Amino acid sequence: MPHALIVDDHTATLSSLAEVVEAEGFTVARARSLQDARQQVQAHPPEVILLDLHLPDGEGMSLLDDLDLSSSPSVVLVTGQASVATAIEGLRRGVSDYLTKPIEVSRLRTILSDITRTRGLKQEIEALRSNLASQGAFGLLVGASSPMQEIYSQISRVAPTNATVLIVGESGTGKELVARTLHDLSRRRLGPFVALNCGAISPTLIESELFGHERGSFTGADRRHKGVFEQAMRGTLFLDEVTEMPMELQVKLLRVLESGSFVRTGGETPLTVDIRFITATNRDPEEAIRQGRLREDLYYRLKVFLLQVPRLRERLDDLDLLAAHFLKQISEAEGHEKKLAPDSIKMLRDYSWPGNVRELKNAVYSAYIMASTDLTPSCFPPEVRNPAQAGPRTDDGLHVHVGMTLADAEQRLIVATLSHFDGSKAKTAEVLGISLKTLYNRLQEYRTETN
Template identity: 60%
Template sequence: MSNGLNACSKVIGLPMPDRQPLHDAAANDMPEKRLLRCGNLYGASSPMQHLFSMIGKVAPTHANVLIVGESGTGKELVASVIHQMSRDKDQPFVALNCGAISPQLIEAELFGHERGSFTGAVRMQKGCFERANGGTLFLDEVTEMSLDMQVKLLRVLETNRFYRIGADEETEVKVRVVAATNRDPAEAVAAGVLRSDLYYRLAVFPIGMPALRERGEDIGLLAHLFLRQLNEEEGSHKTFSRASLRLINAYPWPGNVRELKNAVHRAFIMADRELDIAPAIGPLKPVPPVVEQNADSVTVPLGCKLADAEQQLICATLDHCGGNKTLTAEVLGVSLKTLYNRLNEYQSKLFLQNAIVPARSYGVQARN
């Protein structure tokens, strides 16, 4: 293992090599494999070993980090491990989801406010930067931040100073920023939703998160890990059915580790002894009706479900735009994040239709 991976294991106080045995008599057909562990991150695949190595290298520094990966891959877990392995691990770790805060409130969330600075400000409130002083601030979905706020964030990163809303004097802080996005940063910059100067300031050390479908043997290992944890919590001895084991390894898991963990939990609740993972992944959906399409239009029949019509319009527009997702999102008037979420849903639905029920026609591709 690399020095970075060694550092990852040593800092969290685990024996070298940091391998956690997962064999359990109740885990039928469980492969004789072991997971590496880095904080609350688990993996045995090459992409995860590389990730652990990168974490081990950057954590002891004060460099800003930009984590890029799909939703559900564990970006906040990586940020937390980086903090745990840093020199400032005893200082605060503060997390903020930039996509969950309205543009009108995010400045107060980041920088705080003085008493009476606006309606409802009945007392002075410290913001995330001030609360994270000396430690780490994790900014999730940073590309969802407005361009005006990106300018203010850039100034703080450059000067380590900011004004609370309504304050006359600046506040100085020393904070390491770890940011994350589920968008391709280059596409976000090209689409004008991420300032290039902020991107370069955040991405001193970029880290790419592998999707679960790219992690090979980790999928089955993680499923057994989640099942073992549930069995320990409930004092049970439930197992996966053989069909479930095959489906777990074949399904593309567009929601990544989060989707896998939730599916195992749902199947566990429903099972008396053997887990059936198929219903937990999601109910089978009827095949959308075939629609008429030509070079520049899509026609759907009356009675077609709204969700099916939306799917046909999105897929046809994507095809018309030559597969360019950024352009497709602009044409449809939706965010790139929304488009990615919809495409992940369609990928999951198509897989279930093909894998669990006899294959049927899935509609007509748009023609240019």
């Protein structure tokens, strides 16, 4: 049976907590002081510690200094409402969760249930870290450079907790993969992972996407719709590009974070939120606050734990590994193995990669399409081969310049669209408004010209 340690100096609280914890299948030890708690941890290491913040011989937080929270017990802080700020600091330090007094028994049971279901989680994280040197990957993330090692260390500490995480990084750095890795290594990994890009949805629709709506709440609402708050219940909600959310909705999101409940559009009944929030932005959050794009009070609620994802040009040691990883993925999907020519590696290292890892993936895909066998420098997009001669960069990564022939412009558009849709020729032909046969003919022509 899993073992729990309850640390509180109030006899009545100890007894009531012990009764609930034992009913959830734990053996229980009790401690009324820090000294007693330290002795109990040494005598019988627990899987979970319920820790009161204020004890006769010091602050409960000091017990954290004696624990390695990446491999030791899950710690749940027990605090009065006035000490929530201290509890948030505990979450930053690797505490799993916190409870406020008077304790809500149903929430305590949920926390204990999550801990029980994921007892092997910390061992799994340690296994990922120990295999990093040989695999060059951590969960869904690829890379072994120093900046990525720091990211993995931070993920290891915060993933098993319930802390809200704000991920900051340029477009294409892999923020959603970081969010998915956090979910996969969390107590909520058996629940859903729901992602919503706040910048890709019309301001008139995003409220319904977030909160859902009742039937008849507005014109066209012919049935009840569950928003992402409900879809992500008992799991993780990832709000990408949160700085693009309208300010009036930022107020409502802040209210959900503070109250733990929401109401569907057109509804009256409050619904409890039981999700972990992970948000991301490609902007500097403090600059977004100065520009009026992000509420300052919301920012401080979102950045309980801040993760800064490095740009590709800051982790060029990973470039060979990433290129090989993408080429292997593409070769397996297409059913034909191709290799990266040695002189292509040097060319890739000399490029600045303004589109980061996403641009690298698309460039490798484009080169794969153009190559018959090895991916030589001539197979890669012109902006990668000759950055100084490339045209202006647009948001979707396509480069054109005055004087380019229509045939060259068409080739770039076809290859870029095919990369965008991960090699789906049917989708590419549909979007470009050409037949599948025409697309195949064009790709064959490009391969012939390259050779």
